[in-house]
């Protein structure tokens with residue numbers, strides 16, 4: 002029996018999404034600044050990063066394509082929840098190719114509950130490529146937050162030949178929080 006592979010996200014420029022997200026969702030999808038900073042503001046400081054899984058894995062084909070490495074390449078994978086008031090608001094998966102990290106060390110594996118954003122937005126040498134978005138395949142989410150049709154985005158942060166691909170999936174609890182700011 003053939004093994005069914007998890008769906009691969011269909012990433013598109015955010016102005017090509019059809020049907021289009023709501024204006025609020027598009028505003029978040031297109032956020033050019035640090036998501037950590039924006040979430041911290043929305044949470045009035047009650048923000049945290051919860052690491053879920055970290056380690057060397059075979060990267061997905063769509064990740065290898067963006068990182069410019071052969072399909073089936075290994076890389077460091079960091080999956081986290083970004084929490085507001087202790088609730089998961091965003092699921093994030095950040096990856097970098099082993100071949101690039103061996104040449105250009107980057108503390109992706111030593112962050113723990115420190116936000117990756119502090120590294121990427123601190124050093125001006127990191128440039129961000131255009132943001133893409135998709136309805137993120139539920140099968141690629143942690144079971145606890147698995148749901149069809151959630152909006153996800155990804156962008157590649159580059160520092161010379163080092164690329165860090167960051168994907169963020171916006172969870173329903175964020176839309177509730179954004180609609181009703183915490184009192």
Ligand SMILES: C=C(O[C@@H]1C=C(C(=O)O)C=C[C@H]1O)C(=O)O
Nearest residue numbers: 035036037081093115116117118
């Ligand atoms: C890129 C950023 O870093 C955030 C922090 C992450 C982490 O700590 O793993 C992952 C995704 C990002 O939303 C950011 O703050 O914009």
